[in-house]
Amino acid sequence: MPGLVSYLVWTLYPIFKSFLMSLYKWNINPKIPNQFVGLSNYAKLFQDDKFYTALLNTLKYVIVTVPGQMIIGLFVAIFLTKSLKGQTLFRLLYYLPVITSWVVVSVLFQYLFATRGGLVNFVLKDVLHVIDTNIRWLAQENTAMIPVYTLGIWKGIGWSMLIFLAGLQGIPKQLYEAARIDGANGWMLLRKITIPMLWPIIAFQTVMLTIGAFNVFLSVYVITGGGPRNSTHVLSTYMFKEAFEYFHFGYGAAIAVIFFVIVFSIAQIQRKLFKREVY
Numbered sequence: 001m002p003g004l005v006s007y008l009v010w011t012l013y014p015i016f017k018s019f020l021m022s023l024y025k026w027n028i029n030p031k032i033p034n035q036f037v038g039l040s041n042y043a044k045l046f047q048d049d050k051f052y053t054a055l056l057n058t059l060k061y062v063i064v065t066v067p068g069q070m071i072i073g074l075f076v077a078i079f080l081t082k083s084l085k086g087q088t089l090f091r092l093l094y095y096l097p098v099i100t101s102w103v104v105v106s107v108l109f110q111y112l113f114a115t116r117g118g119l120v121n122f123v124l125k126d127v128l129h130v131i132d133t134n135i136r137w138l139a140q141e142n143t144a145m146i147p148v149y150t151l152g153i154w155k156g157i158g159w160s161m162l163i164f165l166a167g168l169q170g171i172p173k174q175l176y177e178a179a180r181i182d183g184a185n186g187w188m189l190l191r192k193i194t195i196p197m198l199w200p201i202i203a204f205q206t207v208m209l210t211i212g213a214f215n216v217f218l219s220v221y222v223i224t225g226g227g228p229r230n231s232t233h234v235l236s237t238y239m240f241k242e243a244f245e246y247f248h249f250g251y252g253a254a255i256a257v258i259f260f261v262i263v264f265s266i267a268q269i270q271r272k273l274f275k276r277e278v279y
Contacts, residue, residue, distance in 0.1 A: 015260060021253035028247060041254035050230055051255065054238040055262075057145065061234060062213040065152035070205055072153065073160025078194070080161070081168050091165075095158035105151060106222035113137040113147040113223075141231040144224050148232070151219050156212075160205060167201035168194070203274030207267055214263045235259045 022042070025035040045051055076094055080087060097105065112119045114137075121134045137143050175193050184192065195202070217236040220226065226233040226241060233241070239259065243252025 015257075018253045018256045018260075021250055022257050024250050026249035026253065028249060034250075037250065041251050042258075044251065045254050045258065050233065050238060053231065054233040054235050057232060058214060058216070058234040058236075060145065061149065061152065061216055062210055064149045065156065065213050066206065066209045068149075068153035069156035069160045069209060070202070073157045074164050074198075076157060076161045077164035077168055078190075080165065091161075094161050097155045098158040100155070102155075102218040103222060105155060106219045109147050109151045109219075110138070110223050115139065138224060139228055141228060144228060144232045147223055148216075148219050151223070152213065152216065156209065160209070163201060163205055164198065167198045171197045203270075206274065207270045210270060211263060211267055214259075214266075235262075 023036060023038060025037050027034055080091055080094070084090065111117075113121075115121065115134050118134075118137070120137070121131075124130045125132070125134060135143060137147055171194065175197075176189055179189055179193060215236060216234055217240070220232060220234050220237050221240070224232040226237050235255065236259070239252050239255040242248045242255065
């Protein structure tokens, strides 16, 4: 009962309230009546180029960061299953980014990708001599999301590693021993044993990471602020800007409702597809 009450108060009620707000020209001042506008906020939304840019950026973030976290996390987990000295320390170091503050690491990455004095430009230009001039990472539309992608992958590797470690420990070692006797190499062990046995884990991680990636907010808000020229807005930052900077609460609520429908639909599709594959 306490869990149910908490779910109703903090989850279902805000969703219902957001939908009601999206039907009004909502005013934050309780003394001023809210104007009922019906579905006009949704009509405006589907004609808004900035909304489609934010949606596309969100999808790109999901497509880049989810596979990146899972692939690197899997190989790190496989590496850490070996008998290594300081194995516990390595696991701690890889997991450390997960528990660090999003604000702190976002500011750090903002400095790392700075045009002048940034470590990334220093390494590429002065150490590796790959580029001749400093890249304006955060000032160009085609490069501004790269620091956000990089941060998203780096921060999520530890969580994927931990889940994969738990899955790898549940795979019987006899399977690997029998395969090696039959002449299987490392790639064949990974493709024929490890990945099939980890498929339920992969399905779980894909759904959870996708939902988390759709909710990206702080890294974009701190590193780019949606710029340059609103080119790096994702759904959550665009919704926040419309509601809490421009005070278009009804329009922001409409974005939230569409956002919820998209994430819920994708999560359900993924769950059904992976459930069928797992069984």
